[in-house]
Amino acid sequence: MTDAFSSSSEAVLQRTVNVSTITTTSHAGNLAQLYQIAETCHFITSNQFKKVALQFPDELLPDAVRVSAEIENETKAKTFILGDTSYGSCCVDEVAAEHVRADCIVHYGTSCLSPCRRLPLLYVFGKRPIDVQQCAAAFKELYLDPQSHVIVLYDVTYSHAIGDLRTLLCDIYPNVVVSLLKTDHSCGAELIQDSYVDDNHTDSQDDIVIFKFGRHFSVKAGQSVDNYSMFYIGQEGLTLTNFMMTWNHCAFSSFNPETHTGRVESVKINKALMKRYYAIERAKDASVVGILVGTLGVANYLTIIEQLKDIIHKAGKKSYMFAMGKINVPKLANFLEIDVYVLVACPENSLLDSSEFYRPVVTPFEMELACNKHREWTGEYVTDFRDLLPGGSSHVGFPEPDQSAFEEETTDVSLITGALRTCSTASSEIINGTSESTSLVPRNQTLTVANTNTAASFLAGRSWQGLEPKLGQTPVVKAVGGRRGIAIAYEEEGVGNASTHL
Structure with missing residues (x-):
């Protein structure tokens, strides 16, 4: 889970980008369909945007130039490709878009669907290939009881196939709930929903509606999410981990479209x-x-x-x-x-x-x-x-904070160090907003009265505290030649010792 934030600069320079199936297929002539260029151009022209920021994850960058050229030819808008995001690629990089004064952002690929506030936004997830028949077969093997209560979650790049999957499942499993992708429209975000129209399965007024992580679904009245199992479509990764940590009382299973296999998730969430x-x-x-x-x-x-x-x-x-x-x-x-x-x-x-x-x-x-x-x-x-x-x-x-709480400070024992620690939130610093306490602290082998500061105290206890300028204490000398060579063996080292031994 550290890939999004902890990759070293050396690893970034040396790594090879595995081009996904989306990119490979796009060169066969399906670029406009996979990247939904017609819908994107309609979003740009209907809102009269002049500068458009196109944000691509690393695995989709090989197609970025072609997609950008197609959009510019169709809309006459100026496009800017955002290739390297400051944080995770699942998040919308509004700061980079504002650097070029873009009017809107088009975000491609996997997304966490976190709401944004600054610029109008369009999500284009792409269409990763998935065998719906095999997915339905894996579901039936995992859930043998037709009365099973299951919520279907999925990676956003497979949303285009969810309508067909639901058609295969809902006649056999009446208690299956298929989640819908939904954005916070108050933030000016839109997504292209072409998976299915939920006309025949309207929610009852008594159903409990859940809207979380850009997913929208409802559970029957009298039930809770904990009474349902979760079936996830996608690869193992941050999205699945996030779902499992949030709904940690639910039993999870998954189907990986790349390996065409389903499994019960064996990660011990506890x-x-x-x-x-x-x-x-x-x-x-x-x-x-x-x-x-x-x-x-x-x-x-x-x-x-x-x-x-x-x-x-x-x-x-x-x-x-x-x-x-x-x-x-x-x-x-x-x-x-x-x-x-x-x-x-x-x-x-x-x-x-x-x-x-x-x-x-x-x-x-x-x-x-x-x-x-x-x-x-x-x-x-x-x-x-x-x-x-x-x-x-x-x-x-x-x-x-309460003044009367000063006499009721409680302590507990740290489960790591075994030491006592104070569990009080009432102090003069908190109530008055300022720190009036002073104490004697050691500094340079002398005792001086100073305000306590955690970082300063830590610095005082370090054996090396940085270079000291000592202004006025050292004589001014002309520039002299320094040592030559490498630190492990300077050229002048050993000369004096050799003559002494002789």
Whole structure:
């Protein structure tokens, strides 16, 4: 799960891009159909856009020039190809589009369908090949009972075949629910829906409607999502992991269109949840938190950052914010004073496996569990940070500080270090908004009165604190010749020692 954010620069230069089946087939003359150029041109001309940003993932870049030329010939609009996104390719790169002052964005390929706010947007998923008959056969092998309650989820690139699949299944399985792709139209986003029209299967007024991760489906009245099994169409990856973590009480199975095989997902989600719970314990122990900005396009990302700053401050911790594009191990290793990082990104890229990092990387939901004593661990998992905001489905308010709480500070034991830690959110710094405490801290072998600062204290305890200028303490000399050679064996080394031995 670290590919989206942790690939090194050397690996990017040396890797080879595997051209997908979409690209291979497009050279046979199906370019206009696969990339839905007619529908894209209608979107551009009907809205009178003059500058259009075309965002392609790496595997589709070989077709980018041809698609761009076709659109320019049909619409007379100026197109710009966005090839290298600042973060995950599933997210819309609105910042890069604004650099060229684009009027709209056309996003190609796999998408997390996270809402955006700045520019009008059109999703073109493409049409990855899938054998619908084999998919239906795999479904029947996995679910032998015709009365099985199953929700069908799928990667967006297979949406074009879902209508045919539903035709094959729904007569045999009356309790099968096929999800629909749906965007947040308030954000100005559109997608080309050519899979099927849901005329014969209208939802009852009593049905419970679920809209999550760009998927729309309904469950029968009196039922919940936990009573259904999930059938996913697509390859193993971030999308499937996100679904399994969110609906972790549901049994999952999948069909891989590339290998034409179906299987029951054997990933032990409870084990994955325990790994995430370990990260929460690390966040509880942390005193300095780094907020990693992992998106600049998902709506309300600034709001969640401010909310994280607030709850971290109220929990008596320090926070620093980092905006560094695609993160990797060497980048984060530069900040040893940080105890834990919290990543603000889209739902699919939030679940970063930080096992190879020097410090754990948690999600905003996990950070709230560590800081907000009113939020309890129930097994529910939230990957979409927008659900944590006020008005969201999983929002839990932070307890207000109370002067009377000073005498009721509680402590618990860290499950990692075994040490006691204070679980109090009431302090003079939080209530008054300023820090009035001073303390004696060692500095240069002397005792001076200074305000305590976590990062400064960490620097004071390091054996090497950087170069000291010592202005006025060293004489001014003319430039002299330095050493020659390499660090392991300078040319002048050993000359004096050899004459001494002689």
